[in-house]
Every structure is written in structure tokens, then in C-alpha cells.
Amino acid sequence: MRDPIVAVATPFGESAIGLVRLSGRGVLEIAKKFFKTRSEIKPRHAHYGTLVDEKGEPIDEGVIVYYKAPRSYTGEDMVEISLHGNPLILKRAVDLFISAGCRLAEPGEFTKRAFLNGKMDLTQAEAVAELISAKTDLARRVALRQLRGDLSRHIKPLRDSLLELCAYIEADIEFSEEDIPSLTKDQVINMVSRVISDIDRLLKTAKTGKFIREGVKLAIVGRPNVGKSSLFNALLREDRAIVTDIEGTTRDYIEETVNLRGIPISLVDTAGIRETKDPVEIIGVRRTLQKIEEADVILFVVDGSRPLTEEDMRIYDQVKDRNLIVVINKIDLGTVIPLEIFDGHSIIKVSALKDQGIQDLEEEILKKAGVLVEEGLNIYVSVRHEGLLRRAKEVLERFLERYKEEDVSPEIAMLDIREAADYLGEIVGEITTEDILGSIFSRFCIGK
Ligand SMILES: Nc1nc2c(ncn2[C@@H]2O[C@H](COP(=O)(O)OP(=O)(O)O)[C@@H](O)[C@H]2O)c(=O)[nH]1
Ligand SMILES: [Mg+2]
Numbered sequence: 001m002r003d004p005i006v007a008v009a010t011p012f013g014e015s016a017i018g019l020v021r022l023s024g025r026g027v028l029e030i031a032k033k034f035f036k037t038r039s040e041i042k043p044r045h046a047h048y049g050t051l052v053d054e055k056g057e058p059i060d061e062g063v064i065v066y067y068k069a070p071r072s073y074t075g076e077d078m079v080e081i082s083l084h085g086n087p088l089i090l091k092r093a094v095d096l097f098i099s100a101g102c103r104l105a106e107p108g109e110f111t112k113r114a115f116l117n118g119k120m121d122l123t124q125a126e127a128v129a130e131l132i133s134a135k136t137d138l139a140r141r142v143a144l145r146q147l148r149g150d151l152s153r154h155i156k157p158l159r160d161s162l163l164e165l166c167a168y169i170e171a172d173i174e175f176s177e178e179d180i181p182s183l184t185k186d187q188v189i190n191m192v193s194r195v196i197s198d199i200d201r202l203l204k205t206a207k208t209g210k211f212i213r214e215g216v217k218l219a220i221v222g223r224p225n226v227g228k229s230s231l232f233n234a235l236l237r238e239d240r241a242i243v244t245d246i247e248g249t250t251r252d253y254i255e256e257t258v259n260l261r262g263i264p265i266s267l268v269d270t271a272g273i274r275e276t277k278d279p280v281e282i283i284g285v286r287r288t289l290q291k292i293e294e295a296d297v298i299l300f301v302v303d304g305s306r307p308l309t310e311e312d313m314r315i316y317d318q319v320k321d322r323n324l325i326v327v328i329n330k331i332d333l334g335t336v337i338p339l340e341i342f343d344g345h346s347i348i349k350v351s352a353l354k355d356q357g358i359q360d361l362e363e364e365i366l367k368k369a370g371v372l373v374e375e376g377l378n379i380y381v382s383v384r385h386e387g388l389l390r391r392a393k394e395v396l397e398r399f400l401e402r403y404k405e406e407d408v409s410p411e412i413a414m415l416d417i418r419e420a421a422d423y424l425g426e427i428v429g430e431i432t433t434e435d436i437l438g439s440i441f442s443r444f445c446i447g448k
Contacts (some may be wrong), residue, residue, distance in 0.1 A: 005110075015085030018090045127144070235360050
């Protein structure tokens with residue numbers, strides 16, 4: 001068992017209950033020094049008791065639960081003490097346990113230990129953080145499925161079949177003289193091709209997986225007064241941005257997130273990108289340009305009830321090569337502008353004021369972003385998984401290409417297939433390094 005660690009597992013601030021968590025060698029003894037119960041503490045039982053300081057003075061009352069290894073979250077001996085959620089009390093408790101031999105846990109250290117002790121694999125450990133930070137119900141569902149091992153159940157068989165292939169090839173090398181049935185060239189090609197097509201199926205979920213986790217970035221641009229802020233509010237279904245008929249009202253961008261069918265969409269209402277001498281507005285314009293740069297989808301808004309202006313066209317020129325939706329606003333006033341100018345782009349007509357066409361626009365946003373939420377599909381790979389899947393696929397494709405054409409020596413074939421298997425192993429954490437673990441767990445909060 002590893003050295004004892006301690007942390008507060010609940011958020012900082014006043015709350016009904018705050019939880020202090022300990023894990024590692026001797027934590028029950030450490031806890032008992034400062035948490036006094038009447039009866040003896042039994043594993044998996046809740047015991048009422050008193051937290052006391054070095055002099056035996058009571059600090060708070062609470063409940064302790066002891067989880068004996070290996071039947072705990074981390075797989076080690078663990079103690080969880082629920083106290084009143086006062087930051088002073090919780091800090092005091094942590095300090096006392098530190099004085100008794102604990103060390104303050106690093107971010108994600110409990111979950112890291114759960115991984116190191118084989119309680120969960122790496123995709124499941126990642127899912128813990130995702131479950132905590134999920135911003136939509138879909139994101140929560142996807143995280144929970146990953147936590148339950150759905151992604152691993154797809155990755156592991158792929159890795160296993162590559163390892164099996166390696167074993168065959170290895171047997172061929174070692175017993176080449178003997179009469180052991182070995183794989184035909186076609187069989188090898190089939191096995192590898194099947195793995196590649198399974199990898200492809202997973203890769204197809206990557207884009208949506210990224211959007212489910214990180215959201216789609218959407219920037220609303222257009223000259224002043226076309227109705228950007230009104231559209232922003234209509235998509236948000238509330239009045240967040242100030243709407244006026246005075247030009248340049250929105251001097252800086254405003255950002256809010258809406259949930260479109262489970263995908264968090266972060267909407268940015270931009271300041272009009274116009275030339276100006278006003279120093280405040282200059283900063284707004286600069287920051288706006290940055291937001292436009294980062295956007296996955298851009299809504300270019302024009303006022304359909306008036307002829308297009310030079311300024312409209314100047315802004316259009318700046319964004320026309322991007323992933324763009326042209327929004328013709330104010331259709332309640334009729335449209336006078338020729339739409340051919342925007343040929344090649346999706347065009348959606350709306351009235352932000354009268355709430356017309358907003359649903360069509362929402363559909364188009366998801367389509368433009370490339371979101372593919374399939375009914376019944378329960379895994380969406382993350383950016384980290386995607387990178388490793390791509391590398392595995394590249395290696396296998398390179399191998400197949402050569403293997404089909406020439407006599408690849410079994411030693412070389414082994415190397416390639418082994419490399420691909422290792423990339424898949426890195427996804428689930430069968431293959432790992434301190435660096436990989438560090439970059440994953442440092443993103444966790446303390447106490448998790
Ligand atoms: N008739 C009509 N007026 C609109 C519509 N959308 C916005 N407006 C009006 O246009 C003016 C400018 O709107 P605003 O959202 O502030 O434009 P922004 O400068 O592009 O952010 C306001 O008076 C709005 O009420 C619409 O769909 N129809
Ligand atoms: Mg505005």
C-alpha cells in the first residue's frame with residue numbers, strides 16, 4: 001500500500017456536509033487519533049463520532065466510514081469522514097491528519113491510485129473527471145458509459161487480436177522448420193484489415209466526442225445593427241446581450257453556452273468589426289477577431305430587409321472561407337437582398353425578433369459543425385484516444401501496403417503490429433508512462 005494521503009473531496013465553501021478522504025497505509029489508525037467513536041470501527045459501517053484536536057478538545061461531530069483494502073475506491077485502505085461543510089473545520093481536520101503522518105493528496109491522486117491498483121483502466125479513470133465536469137445530459141451519459149468500461153470493451157479486443165497475430169508470427173519464426181500450422185498471407189491481411197475498419201468506426205465518433213466534451217464554438221459576426229445581439233438572445237432564449245438600434249452598442253464580445261441536443265454550444269456575440277478610433281472599441285475588435293479565429297462555425301448575419309452595404313461585403317470577405325452559415329435576419333420585414341452572392345454557403349432566413357427560423361438555424365449549426373449523435377451509439381472517443389487510434393491505424397496501413405506487395409520478414413511484421421498494439425494499449429493504460437499519467441491526472445481536482 002502507498003503512503004497515506006488526505007484531501008477534502010467536496011467543494012470549498014459553506015455546505016451542509018464536507019467530506020475528508022484518506023487513502024493508503026495505516027489510514028484507519030491515523031483517523032482514529034483525531035476521530036473518536038464509541039464503538040469499534042468496522043469496515044463498511046457508518047460510525048457517528050467526534051473530531052478532536054491534539055488536546056482532545058472537540059472540533060466537530062460527524063460520521064466515519066472505513067473501507068478495507070481492496071474493497072475501496074482506490075483499492076487501498078480508505079477512510080471517509082463527513083463533517084459539517086465549514087472550510088475552517090475541514091482545513092483543521094486535514095491539518096490534524098497531516099500532523100499524524102498523511103500527506104496532502106495531489107490532484108486526481110485517489111483516482112490515479114485506483115488506476116495503479118487495477119480498480120479501473122485509464123479510459124475509466126478519465127471518465128471520472130468527465131462525469132464530474134459534464135455540462136449536458138448527453139455528456140454525462142457518455143462519461144458514465146466510459147466509466148463502466150464501454151470504450152475499453154471496444155479497444156481491448158482489437159489489441160488482443162493484434163497480440164494474437166504477433167504470437168502466430170513469433171511461433172513462425174521460432175518453429176519455422178516444424179509442422180505447426182501458421183497463418184496464410186490472406187489470413188494476416190484479413191485480421192489486420194478488420195482491426196483497421198474497427199479503428200475507423202471509433203475514429204468516426206471523434207469529432208462529435210470532442211464537441212460533447214468541449215462544446216462547439218460559434219461566433220456571430222456582421223456589421224452593427226443587423227441583429228447579432230438579438231439572434232444571440234434568441235438562440236439563448238433569454239435577454240443576455242443588450243439590443244439597441246444605436247450602432248456599436250456591443251463593444252466587446254459576450255459568451256454564453258446553450259445546450260443543443262446535448263452538445264454545449266458556446267455562443268459569442270461579437271462587437272461589430274469596424275474601423276474605429278475609440279480605444280475601448282479597438283480592444284473589443286481585436287478580441288473579437290481572436291474569437292472568430294477560434295470558432296468552429298461562424299454565423300454571418302445580414303439585415304435582409306435592406307440592401308447589402310460595403311461593410312457587409314467587407315466582413316463577408318473576411319469570413320467567407322470559413323465554416324460559415326449566412327443568416328438573413330429580419331425576414332419579418334421582407335427580403336430585398338439577392339441571395340446568389342452567397343452561393344455555395346448554407347443560407348438560413350430568420351427573424352430574431354419574432355423568433356422565426358431559429359430551429360432551422362439550430363439544425364444547420366449542428367450539421368455545419370459535423371456533429372453526429374447517433375441513437376444507440378454509446379461511445380465517443382476523446383482527443384487523446386483519437387490521436388492514438390490514428391497512429392495505430394497509420395502503422396497498420398503502412399504495414400498492409402508493404403505486406404501485400406513484398407515478402408516482409410516476420411521480424412519486421414512483428415515490429416509494426418506490436419507498435420500498433422502498443423498505441424491501443426496506451427488508450428486503456430496497459431502501456432503507460434509517468435508523463436502520460438501526469439498529464440491526465442493533473443487535470444483532476446484535488447480530492448478526486
Ligand atoms: N424587425 C426586426 N428587427 C430586428 C430583428 N432583429 C433585430 N432587430 C432590431 O434591429 C436593431 C439592432 O439589433 P441588435 O441585435 O442590437 O443588432 P447588432 O448591432 O447586430 O447586435 C434593434 O432595434 C432590434 O430590435 C428582426 O428579426 N426583425
Ligand atoms: Mg450587438
